[in-house]
Amino acid sequence: MPTYTAPLKDMQFVIRELAGLDEIAALPGCAEVSADLVDAVLGEAAKFAQEVLDPLNCSGDKQGARLAGGKVIAPDGFALAYKQFVAAGWNGLSGQTAFGGQGLPHSVALPVQEMWSSANMAFCLCPMLTAGVLEAVGHHGSAAQQKTFLPKLTSGEWTGTMNLTEPQAGSDLSAVRASAVPEGDHYRIRGTKIFITWGEHEMARNIVHLVLARTPDAPEGVKGISLFIVPKFLVNADGSLGERNEVKCVSIEHKLGIHASPTCVLAYGDDKGAIGYLVGAENRGLEYMFTMMNHARLGVGMEGVALAERACQFALDYAKTRVQGREIGQRSGDRVTIIHHPDVRRMLMSMRAQTEAMRALAYVAAAALDKSKLHPDEKQRRRQQALVDLLTPIVKGWCTEQAVEIASTGIQVHGGMGFIEETGAAQILRDARITTIYEGTTGIQANDLIGRKVAFEQGATAKAVIAQMRGVVGDLDQQPTLATMRTALVAGVTALETATDWLVATFPAKPAMATAAAVPYLKLFGTVAGGWQMARAALVAQKQLAAGQGDAGFYRAKIASALFYAGHILPQASALGHTVINGSASTLALDVADF
Amino acid sequence: MKVLVTAKRVIDPYVKVRVKSDGSGVETANIKMTMNPFCEIAVEQAVRMKEAGVVSEIVVVSIGAQQCQETLRTAMAMGADRGILVETADEVQPLAVAKALKAIVDKEQPKLVIMGKQAIDDDCNQSGQMLAALLGWPQAAFISNIAVNGDGAEVTREIDGGLEKLSIRLPAVVTTDLRLNEPRYVTLPNIMKAKKKPLEIIKPDALGVDMSPRLTTLKVQEPAKRGAGVKVADVKELVSKLKNEARVI
Numbered sequence: 001m002p003t004y005t006a007p008l009k010d011m012q013f014v015i016r017e018l019a020g021l022d023e024i025a026a027l028p029g030c031a032e033v034s035a036d037l038v039d040a041v042l043g044e045a046a047k048f049a050q051e052v053l054d055p056l057n058c059s060g061d062k063q064g065a066r067l068a069g070g071k072v073i074a075p076d077g078f079a080l081a082y083k084q085f086v087a088a089g090w091n092g093l094s095g096q097t098a099f100g101g102q103g104l105p106h107s108v109a110l111p112v113q114e115m116w117s118s119a120n121m122a123f124c125l126c127p128m129l130t131a132g133v134l135e136a137v138g139h140h141g142s143a144a145q146q147k148t149f150l151p152k153l154t155s156g157e158w159t160g161t162m163n164l165t166e167p168q169a170g171s172d173l174s175a176v177r178a179s180a181v182p183e184g185d186h187y188r189i190r191g192t193k194i195f196i197t198w199g200e201h202e203m204a205r206n207i208v209h210l211v212l213a214r215t216p217d218a219p220e221g222v223k224g225i226s227l228f229i230v231p232k233f234l235v236n237a238d239g240s241l242g243e244r245n246e247v248k249c250v251s252i253e254h255k256l257g258i259h260a261s262p263t264c265v266l267a268y269g270d271d272k273g274a275i276g277y278l279v280g281a282e283n284r285g286l287e288y289m290f291t292m293m294n295h296a297r298l299g300v301g302m303e304g305v306a307l308a309e310r311a312c313q314f315a316l317d318y319a320k321t322r323v324q325g326r327e328i329g330q331r332s333g334d335r336v337t338i339i340h341h342p343d344v345r346r347m348l349m350s351m352r353a354q355t356e357a358m359r360a361l362a363y364v365a366a367a368a369l370d371k372s373k374l375h376p377d378e379k380q381r382r383r384q385q386a387l388v389d390l391l392t393p394i395v396k397g398w399c400t401e402q403a404v405e406i407a408s409t410g411i412q413v414h415g416g417m418g419f420i421e422e423t424g425a426a427q428i429l430r431d432a433r434i435t436t437i438y439e440g441t442t443g444i445q446a447n448d449l450i451g452r453k454v455a456f457e458q459g460a461t462a463k464a465v466i467a468q469m470r471g472v473v474g475d476l477d478q479q480p481t482l483a484t485m486r487t488a489l490v491a492g493v494t495a496l497e498t499a500t501d502w503l504v505a506t507f508p509a510k511p512a513m514a515t516a517a518a519v520p521y522l523k524l525f526g527t528v529a530g531g532w533q534m535a536r537a538a539l540v541a542q543k544q545l546a547a548g549q550g551d552a553g554f555y556r557a558k559i560a561s562a563l564f565y566a567g568h569i570l571p572q573a574s575a576l577g578h579t580v581i582n583g584s585a586s587t588l589a590l591d592v593a594d595f
Numbered sequence: 596m597k598v599l600v601t602a603k604r605v606i607d608p609y610v611k612v613r614v615k616s617d618g619s620g621v622e623t624a625n626i627k628m629t630m631n632p633f634c635e636i637a638v639e640q641a642v643r644m645k646e647a648g649v650v651s652e653i654v655v656v657s658i659g660a661q662q663c664q665e666t667l668r669t670a671m672a673m674g675a676d677r678g679i680l681v682e683t684a685d686e687v688q689p690l691a692v693a694k695a696l697k698a699i700v701d702k703e704q705p706k707l708v709i710m711g712k713q714a715i716d717d718d719c720n721q722s723g724q725m726l727a728a729l730l731g732w733p734q735a736a737f738i739s740n741i742a743v744n745g746d747g748a749e750v751t752r753e754i755d756g757g758l759e760k761l762s763i764r765l766p767a768v769v770t771t772d773l774r775l776n777e778p779r780y781v782t783l784p785n786i787m788k789a790k791k792k793p794l795e796i797i798k799p800d801a802l803g804v805d806m807s808p809r810l811t812t813l814k815v816q817e818p819a820k821r822g823a824g825v826k827v828a829d830v831k832e833l834v835s836k837l838k839n840e841a842r843v844i
Contacts, residue, residue, distance in 0.1 A: 005609075008627070037790055040668060044781045052780075089783035102787055551625035 001424045002317035004054040004310055006046035006115045009554055010356060011363075012039065015111060017540045018360050018533060019367040024107045027374040038108055041093075045112045048088060049119035052081050057120040060260030061427050065201075067252045072200040072262045078123060082156075082203040090116075091127050091156030095134055099150040105374070106295065110302050110366040114359070117306030121431050122260035126159055126198040128299055133160025133210050135292040137229065140280040148235055149208055159204045163193040163211040163230075163266065164289070171444055173286060174221040178213035178268065180228055180276060188273025189213055189230055192265065195438075199264030200232075200249035206241055207232040211268065211276060212285050219283065227285035228276035230268065246274040257430030294388055297396040298365055300439040304399035305362050307432040308355040311403075311410035314425050315351060318414050319344050338413075346568075347413050351406045353565040356558075357530030358399040360537060365391040386461040390453045391529070397445035397519075398526025400435035407432045446518035449525070455507035455514065459500045462525075466500070469493045469532045475539055482542065484563055485535050488570035492528040495577030499524055502581045516584035524576035531570040538562035596743075596765075597652045598641045599705035600675065601696065603631040603687075604659055604666040605716040618814045621716075630666045632778075633711025635673075636771040639778040640709055640741065642674035649743050652676050654703055658687050658695055658806075664794060672781040672789035680796045683806050691799075691806040693725035698802035700730060705766065707748070712737050712770040723770035733767040739774040 015021050015038060025033045060075040067073075074082075085091060094109040095101020116124035134153050137145055152158040169175035178191025189211055193199075200207065209230040218224030234242040246269045253263040268274040280288055319339040327336050338344045365388055372384035407429035411418030418425040436442045454462050470493060476486035499521055507514040541555035541562075606612060607627040615622050630638075644650040655675040657663040660682070667678035681695045700708060713720035720736075727734030739758070740751035743765070752759040753772045763769075799806040827833045837844045 032787065032790065034790075036665065036668070037786070040665070040672070040786050040789075041783065044672070044783070044786060048780055084780065087782065088780045089785075093783060102783055553625065 001058060001422070002314050004050055004057075004119050004313060006042070006049060006118070007309060008042055008046055009551070010359065011042060011111050011114070013537070013540075013554070013558070014360050014363045015107065018536055019107055019363040021107070024105055024367055024370055027105070027370060028376055029103065029374060030105055030370075033105060033108060041104070041108060042111060042115075044088075045090065045115050048085070048090065049115040052084055053116060053119035053123055056081055056123065056260075058424055058427065060120065060122055061257075061431075062259075062421075064259035065252060065262035067249065067262070070248055071202060072249055072252060072264065074201050074203055074262070075260045078260065079203045081123065082126065085127065086156035089155075091130065092154045094131065095154035096138055096150070099138075099146070099154045101134075101154045105370040106298070106366040107363065107370050110298060111363065113299060114302050114306045114309070114362075117303045118310045120260075121303055121307065122258040124303075125258065125261045126201075126203070127156065128296075129162055129197055130156065130158075130160040131299075132162050132292055132296055133208055135295060136210055136227070136288055137208075137279065139291050140227070140288045141229070145229060145277060145279065148239070149229065149231075152206070153208060157204060158206040158208055159198060159201075160208045160210065161196050161199050163196055163199075163209050165195045166192060167194055171441065173212065173225065176212050176214060176225055178211065180213040180215050180226060180278075181273065182215065183273075185277075187213075187215070187228060187276045187278060188269060189228055189276040190269035190273050192267055194265050195253070196264040196266050197261055197438075199262065199266050200252075201262060205233075206235070209247060209266070210279070212289070213276070215282050222286050224283055225285040226282045227279040227288050229279060230274050230276040234275060246271055256433055257427070258434055294369060294392045297392050297439055297445070298362065298369065300435055301358075301365075301392075301395035301397075301399040302362050303435045304396075304401075304403035304432070305355065305358045307428050307435070308351065308358060308399075308403045308406040311407045311425070311428045311432075312348070312351045312355050314423070314428065315410040315413035316348060318417070318423065318425075319348060322415075322417075344413060347409050349561070349564045350568055351409055351413075353534070353561040354402050354406060354530065354569060356537070356561050357534050357565055357569070358395075358402060360533035361391070361526070361529050362395045362399060364533060365395045383464075386457075387465070390449070390461045390465065393440075393445035393449040393453065394522060394526050394529060396439065397436070397442045397449070397522045398530075400432070401442055401523065402526070403432045403435060404429065442519055442522070446522040447515060449522050450503055450507065450514055450518045454500060455504055459504045462500050463497075465529070466493060466497050469496075469528070472532055472535050472539070476535060479539065479542055482535070482538050482559070482563070485531075485538055485566040488566040489528075489531050489535050492531050492570045492573035495573045496524055496528045499577045499580040512588060513584040516587040517580040520576050520579040520583060524573055524580060527569060527573045527576060531565055531573070534562040534565045596650055596706040597654065597703065598644065598650045599654050599656060599696075599700060599703055599708045600634070600637045600641045600670070601708075601710045601722075602634040602638060602655050602657045602663075602666050602670045603711070603714045603716075604628050604657060604663045605631045605714055608632060608715055614815050614817050618816060620812060620815050628662065628665075630669050631711050631714045631716075633713060633715070633771055633773075634670075635711075635778040636773070636775050637709040637711050638670045638673050638675060639776045640771060642779075643776060644741075644743070645674065650707075654679060654705065656681065656696065656699055658683065658692055660684060664796075667794055668786075668789045669781065671792045671794075672785045673779065674785070675792075677792055678794040680794065681799060681802065681806075682796050683799050685806055686808050687806065688808050688810055689719045689721035689725055690809060691804070692722045693729055694804045695799060695802055695806060696722070696726050697729045698804050700726070707743070707765060708732075708768045710768065710770045712772055723768050727768040730766075730768070733763040733765075734769070735761055735763050735767065736770040737772040738769050739772050741769060741775075 056077045063075040092101040097103040180187040211228045211230050236242045249264045250267045251265045322338045323335050368384045368388040375381045411425045414425045417423050538559050541558040544550045545555045607629040613622040641653045653675040655670040656679045658681040710723040735750045737753045738750045739753050742749045
């Protein structure tokens with residue numbers, strides 16, 4: 001089986017040239033984020049991902065997490081790897097410096113997360129969930145809660161979980177039933193939570209659960225949900241660990257993928273009730289969850305990028321070593337590796353071009369997230385906030401949907417061997433399959449996109465992005481070698497603009513028609529935004545080549561990827577645009593009763 | 596005591612090395628570079644000795660292009676206290692390295708110099724020995740263990756056919772073999788701290804050293820491609836082939 005090698009060159013290229021590292025470094029509090037620091041961080045993270053996490057990916061998938069006597073046992077090697085992860089300080093990458101973190105921006109943290117996820121997504125989920133708790137408590141917890149929980153969550157000595165889902169409350173959290181009854185300075189929590197990633201394990205000394213529950217007099221629906229900290233072990237006043245709280249793992253799920261990550265059913269309070277501490281004010285739990293949603297969703301989008309990258313590497317390795325058939329048109333002579341066959345090349349190029357486009361869009365969104373939080377100018381902050389709000393569902397929805405397709409193409413490159421687990425290609429598809437579902441399904445992302453992000457503001461931010469895309473079209477005017485990119489981008493942007501106008505006009509009057517077109521619109525936006533970034537990348541590459549600077553081989557390959565994207569991926573935009581505008585009637589034509 | 600360690604910037608050992616089309620050397624432009632693995636072991640050893648309280652200060656030296664600063668930052672992230680770059684665009688050859696290091700040793704006065712036994716790019720395995728000779732210091736190359744006691748050190752050397760234990764007087768030059776230790780993963784907080792550690796850049800002229808190459812590379816070429824194997828009928832044929840064709844016995 002091939003091993004994962006972090007694509008450092010492309011990552012550095014995107015961070016510097018497309019996401020704009022200079023602008024990030026100019027933000028208050030980011031003075032340290034220089035190119036050489038980023039290189040050093042990425043380089044060492046790559047080493048850790050390649051040497052510690054990647055070797056456990058396949059074995060972890062095969063062995064899976066197990067539940068024995070109420071304890072969840074992670075696959076062999078995971079506990080040691082986690083210990084090394086914590087010892088190397090990676091858990092604190094983006095944590096607040098006040099609690100021992102390094103305070104590095106998302107523009108650095110998300111690329112690092114890409115490497116963890118490529119190397120071993122099941123492992124990476126554990127620190128990702130901890131990061132979610134850090135952010136929620138960091139924003140909304142009391143000073144005392146922060147002092148008690150954040151230092152150890154930042155270091156990774158303790159891990160965190162998110163407890164939202166219940167059997168009857170999945171995408172619709174208004175149906176949450178877990179209860180929280182006040183008792184002195186705390187609450188007693190009762191209820192069952194499902195799908196809790198790394199909800200129980202022995203890799204860390206304590207687990208801090210964030211739990212959504214209802215207080216006795218809470219109003220119905222989403223406005224009556226509060227957020228609680230429920231530690232696995234109660235924490236004494238001196239910070240030492242006390243009694244075991246009333247939360248236990250009653251089962252773990254048997255899943256299609258991410259086998260090494262235990263997905264737990266957690267039972268809270270089967271006697272007196274688990275002790276929980278209210279975060280912020282009552283009934284505002286969901287609102288608090290939303291503050292970290294962009295980050296969490298970008299993180300899952302990044303998993304899509306990460307698995308697509310892994311799929312590319314595995315497929316390429318196989319295509320370069322598997323000998324089968326002769327060069328097309330040759331009847332005699334040596335047999336060749338399958339990368340010589342045009343259709344295999346097509347598959348490899350399609351995987352590569354899309355993965356590069358996805359990475360570029362995700363990093364650009366991460367940079368917008370940083371600017372939305374840190375930019376000194378309030379107007380800029382608001383503009384960047386609107387941009388990251390718009391891009392987040394696209395990165396989450398589009399990158400993960402494409403990742404599934406890319407992982408599937410990766411199997412196709414392997415032929416029959418791809419269907420056999422030992423090549424590792426199948427695991428990538430199985431692992432990728434969850435990414436379009438958790439943290440909001442593609443449908444939820446698309447609804448968020450067309451409703452809150454596009455229609456409610458009459459497409460203002462979408463139009464601003466489209467204007468930026470047209471600016472890139474202008475830059476392409478002077479580049480005859482990129483003419484096919486220009487043509488494809490113009491067609492794509494036009495399709496996107498027309499579809500956006502249709503959505504803005506249709507949504508208020510016919511919300512069902514608009515919503516039926518939501519996912520095609522999300523895919524349209526992703527496809528065109530990916531083309532926009534590939535065009536930018538090609539322009540930079542062209543400029544560097546003309547100046548005779550840098551790695552000519554890399555830039556030529558970048559232009560080849562961009563032109564493939566223009567020839568094969570971007571043209572899909574017109575078809576998607578057609579579907580958005582004309583497809584909804586047929587979607588809704590068949591009555592529910594007639595299905 | 597003060598320790599001086601050296602760190603050479605080399606092509607990453609996992610990169611497939613390509614010979615330049617004109618045969619003048621190997622391609623290094625736009626190739627991933629890293630710290631020579633034997634130098635990593637040297638840095639790791641110094642850091643362990645500091646953690647054990649034997650060493651008080653670690654100075655790391657690199658010689659070469661401006662980009663060697665990255666290598667020095669890595670060494671400082673591992674735990675070295677400060678870095679010195681002897682910046683030169685010339686090809687660095689062992690004698691020049693030894694002379695430059697001697698000048699730095701004269702200035703820094705370390706009690707121990709730890710170097711990698713060789714660099715994985717040219718595999719010379721000479722700089723440490725030459726440095727010891729220029730300084731007139733004891734040397735112990737290829738060590739797999741070292742224990743400092745007062746003014747001396749007990750070292751174990753890896754030699755053909757076994758291990759050799761020696762007592763050496765300090766100051767001395769030692770070079771590291773693979774089994775001396777396993778270098779640590781650099782931690783994120785230490786990467787951040789390394790940025791703030793002092794890094795001095797010196798030109799060879801300032802050291803009064805002539806670093807110009809003394810050896811001329813005539814030609815670099817790839818090793819001959821390995822041909823297909825053959826099946827032999829019996830041991831007799833094998834022996835005959837080894838004797839007459841391969842000429843190895």
